[in-house]
Amino acid sequence: MSATTAIGPLTLRPLDPVADGALLHTWVTDPKAAYWMMQDARQEDVERAYLEIAADEHHHALLGLHDGAPAFLMEYYDPAHRELVGLYEPLPGDVGMHFLVAPTDRPVHGFTRAVITAVMAHLFTDPATERVVVEPDVSNTAVHTLNEAVGFVPHHEIQKPEKKALLSFCTRQQFAAATGATR
Structure with missing residues (x-):
C-alpha cells in the first residue's frame, strides 16, 4: 500500500x-x-509476540512508513478466530484492526488521523472486507474521537481479559462518508 496524504x-x-x-x-x-x-516488555518479549503474529494465519502485522521512515504499526486480524472470539457475533467480511503511531518529540499536526485513514483505506482495498472492528480501552477517549472521525460507530462495551473495551464498527460506506474516500 502507498498513499500520498497531506502529511x-x-x-x-x-x-x-x-x-x-x-x-x-x-x-x-x-x-x-x-x-x-x-x-514492561523486554525486546525479546516484543520479538516473540510478533513472531507469533507472523506465524498466525488469522493475525498480521505491517510496519507503516512516512517518507520512507518507520512511523507506525498496523495489525489486522480475523475476529472470528482472534481477539474477539465469543465477545460478539462476527459477520462475514469483518476485520479487526489495531494501530500504533510511533512516539515522537516533533508531532506533526494531523499525522495520526492521516495514519488511521491510510490504515482503513488499506483494509478496504480488499474487496472481502465489509466492516472494520475495533475494541479500544473504554478510557482511551482520544482514540474514540479519532475512530469516529473516520466513520466508526460505537456499539457497546465488552469485557476482554485484559481490559474493558468499546466495541465499534466501521463499514466501507461509513468510512467513505466520513473521509470522502472513493474506494
Missing part, C-alpha cells in the same frame, strides 16, 4: 519481528503507548 507519503510493508524488534520495543514501551499494554 506526505505513507506506505506499508510486512513487519520483520526480529529486524524490527528493537524499534518496536521502543514504541510499545513508551509511556504514550500505555494502551498497547506492553510497558
Whole structure:
C-alpha cells in the first residue's frame, strides 16, 4: 500500500519481528503507548509476540512508513478466530484492526488521523472486507474521537481479559462518508 496524504507519503510493508524488534520495543514501551499494554516488555518479549503474529494465519502485522521512515504499526486480524472470539457475533467480511503511531518529540499536526485513514483505506482495498472492528480501552477517549472521525460507530462495551473495551464498527460506506474516500 502507498498513499500520498497531506502529511506526505505513507506506505506499508510486512513487519520483520526480529529486524524490527528493537524499534518496536521502543514504541510499545513508551509511556504514550500505555494502551498497547506492553510497558514492561523486554525486546525479546516484543520479538516473540510478533513472531507469533507472523506465524498466525488469522493475525498480521505491517510496519507503516512516512517518507520512507518507520512511523507506525498496523495489525489486522480475523475476529472470528482472534481477539474477539465469543465477545460478539462476527459477520462475514469483518476485520479487526489495531494501530500504533510511533512516539515522537516533533508531532506533526494531523499525522495520526492521516495514519488511521491510510490504515482503513488499506483494509478496504480488499474487496472481502465489509466492516472494520475495533475494541479500544473504554478510557482511551482520544482514540474514540479519532475512530469516529473516520466513520466508526460505537456499539457497546465488552469485557476482554485484559481490559474493558468499546466495541465499534466501521463499514466501507461509513468510512467513505466520513473521509470522502472513493474506494
